[in-house]
Amino acid sequence: MADDPEEGMLSWDESVFRDEHVFEIDYVPETFAHRESEMRSLKYALRPAARGSRPLNVIARGPPGTGKTTAVQKVFGELGAQTDVRTVRVNCQVDSTRYSVFSRVFEGIFEYEPPSSGISFKKLFRQITEKLVEEDEVLVVALDDVNYLFYEGEASDTLYSLLRAHEAHSGAKIGVIVVSSDLNLDVIEDLDGRVQSVFRPEEVYFPVYDNEEIADILRERVERGFHEGVVSTEVLDEVAELTAESGDLRVGIDLLRRAGLNAEMRASRTVSIEDVEEAYEKSKYVHLSHSLQALSDSEIELLEVIARHDGERAGDVYDAFHEQTGLGYTRYSEIINKLDQLDIIDATYTNVEGRGRSRQLSLRYEPEAVLNRLEGN
Template identity: 50%
Template sequence: MKRSLLMWDETLFRDPEVFEIDYVPEQFNHRDTQIRELAFQVRPGLRGGRPLNTICRGLPGTGKTTSVRKVFAEIEEVTQKLVPIYINCQIDNTKFAVFSQIYRRIFGHLPPASGVSFKQLLDAIARALQREEQVLLVGLDDANYLLYENEINHVLYSLLRSHEAYPGVRIGVVAIVSDMSVSLQTEVDARVASVFRPTEIYFPPYSEEEIRGILGERVVQGLYPNVLRSDLLDLVVEQTTKSGDLRVGIDLLKRATLSAEKAARRSIEQEDICKAYKVSRYLHLAYSLRALRAEEREVLGRIAEMAIRDDRETNAGEVYHFVREHVGISYTRYYKMIQKFDAMRLLNLHYRQGRGRTRLISLRYDPDRVLEHLRREQTGSI
């Protein structure tokens, strides 16, 4: 009789790496046009010139990061004269943090944690580029986070005007932007705009058929045969299309497979997908919370607690008084956080007309879910 249960040392995954968010597939479909445009932009760097500055713009989960990493990997295969450096600005969102990652790529280790000024850091990087006659190509993923932290001008100015202090240094920038309300061209100041002048490459949302093709390929590569029926793949595609983020579908497949394995089944069932979707649908929330500082998470948590208590839209002043009792921050600092949360699509900040203009705050997510994910971040659980 054929066994219907997995043994303790068996798995449904042929290759679990396929379902990691940062996995770069060898065969990357539906973004040929964007990759060709990006390759054209960086081509001058292959000949020793300055790469053309570029903005890759589109909603989350539309292939921007994968496209950039694909082009960067191809550059590394063919030359050492053009040095591509990928930086996640959700994590490294200050000028010093960005240049520390550039330093690590060039020298193989991070700069000392203390006792090094930014001027010394920039000087070491520029001297190395001059000595090796190398061109730098910096990929700023989620560059909009530099804008939220008021760092975008400092970073771009230091990168794009470095040749003025260090003759012969050539640096190009590829900025990846997932916040469609942000326009970096208009947000940067005049001294940066004069040297930035980027070309924008737009990444449209994947169609339902494109999502089906991409997820179907992941299933073939990452799972053993017959683990996922075609009708259940249709369900995953439907939920992914609804979310508008391909990463939700990839994460959903991973979690559904783990759920089936936990139940010692040899195939995924509908209950596994439905259970997984309850977690995967909050992928944007989880990624956004990771990018917040401890104080910002605490403030957001207090806002969620107040939302549960009052169960209504609350004006910004009432929220501040509640937050101040627990966190003790100035109104200026508090309001900057609120504006950042609004830009990150964690809450809505809008106005109601009355005797004056009252600012209203409402969370975009269920407050219980926000608190749950904040606790997970605090404990380091997934």
Template identity: 50%
Template sequence: MNKDLLLWDQTIFREEQYFELDFLPENLLHRESQIRSLQFSIGPALRGATPLNAYCRGAPGTGKTSAVLKVFEEVENATQKVLPVYINCQVDSTRYAIFAQIFKKLFGYPPPSSGISFKKLFSQIAKHLVEKKRVLIVALDDINYLMMSKEIDDVLYSLLRMHEVQPGAKVGVISILSDMTLDMAKDLSPQVQSVFLPEEIVFPQYSVDEIRDILKYRIKYGFFPNVVSDEVLEKVTQYTCEAGDLRVGINMLKRAGLNAERRASRNVSVEDVEKAYEGSRYVHLNYVVRSLKKEEKMILKCIVDSGKQELMSGELYDCFKEKTNLGYTSFYEMVNRLETLKLVTLSSTGKGTRGQSRIISLPYDPKEIERRIDL
């Protein structure tokens, strides 16, 4: 029997959960300052006072959600007097839906399925907070969905003015935004701006060294020793940097490990990583396409429908204008955002006005993009 081969009931994974995208590791590396800022904002709540509001900004895959959930986990372990509620605004994008989730966290069951008025729902939440002397902290993840549905003012106003309706109610809000081209403050009414006044917490892109550190940490606890070589780690780090999203690297490690097990190997090879990348690279695509505005998706659809590998900027704009009737400035800003999100690649022809004519191409298989655009 070849001792280098895995038996059917053996595995190279020590703790496979370390490669799940929703797993919260004990140590969130390279986000220490952001976590301290969140703790500072929440600090007053631990003393029974109103917390500071916070605004977490950063590109997809930079640890915003993980940092907030990590701090929420610490709060729940420390006290019952603070109620942290995490809301995914992709799923719950109306004021009623958000308050229904708060109600469920507060009472342990959802509001009646037959539906109660928002006023009654709001009143029950506010009254309970005051009676039990609990401080509410609501994290609104992907808050751009509230901006798109025009619900953001109503949601924030209802939360932050709760003390006016129910004296003694204490509420804080943490907003999480992955769209670096949006300025949330500009979308808020003056009445909401005057009470929101958040502490801004920036989540920059991870550097190459930081990505390597984080992947090494996952490997240490997720695999048994000597499963992943330095060469393999460098390959995963390289692909992760190209994608610009840490989640791609974490998913790649899981897929590469499974590829190795399929070969009954005790070690992950570079070939296992290369095969894994074909699937993992779409993790980033799945997340970012969901966050796009309809008009931004239209730009991608124009490229896909053209049947070409690349399009001149002017040609793409003609298609975009025909479908949306928006001007060139809007188009230009959207294309730049798509490049920031690594959904398109821009290059210059060296021709045109000051040599700025641009060629726009897709870094992904057009069929994969088309599958994810729900227009």
């Protein structure tokens, strides 16, 4: 692929990027456009905390890549800078048990990790609440990707402990923001009755960005992340169109980064349409890659088996899984349900002649794409 000779070529120590971190998943933009009403709703709910009272609880819902995590990080940043309110964001994809959630809360309050063993949940919980009362501080905990707590059956116990903290230790003031990208999950309905009775959250919905909003957000990232002239209007329009098709802003941000790296591989000072098209073959699997990061060894093993037996009956897949791992049907069924909830597979019931109803398992992605990502390619 030849470049315009007048543009010259990148030398080994040059880059098309002004700031590559702009395209990382954890980047919090200075300008957070097109989420003004959602930000106002979050600030309204948390305003009592700034006055030393317990804030309103919140459910922030919406499809993946619609700005929920960024909104929480922005509000927490403002709250922490202007008040004495403690804020802790827990990534439930990583910390998916009650104990690990409270370990992250402990770390956020004491600024060091609790002992990895030898400390009971009861003691951990008491130390957190005693510290809050002693310092007369309000704590706001964001359970990001809370759907993972539901997948592991830990959501009700975790929320119960947070919401009832003031009963266990008089004077403890804790508010909760739950963030969910699983639109099939009814957070309230799926909680125990004991939690439903105390969890009356404000709901803040984050819709998919429209085409103009996507283009606007990506343009701002280009201006901050690339040197001037690297990404043309034509190339940016192509990225925005592919992003809109996916419905996930993270696809576009990842696509810009990969396209930039492709240009550098060619020693080009500009990103081409071909760089974008090549990068899209990987960027379109951003949601899949994100979901795979949270899987345990046995869950990964089953997914590998499904990828190699795509479309077969669940019983046949189980035989192959059991032969490989020695795990029983109960665990197998639990993993199937989780992979289905994560939208990695479809598990549908079909009628099989002579056998009654049976589940048929199929991947929502190309088997090769799943296997490549499991192998780290």
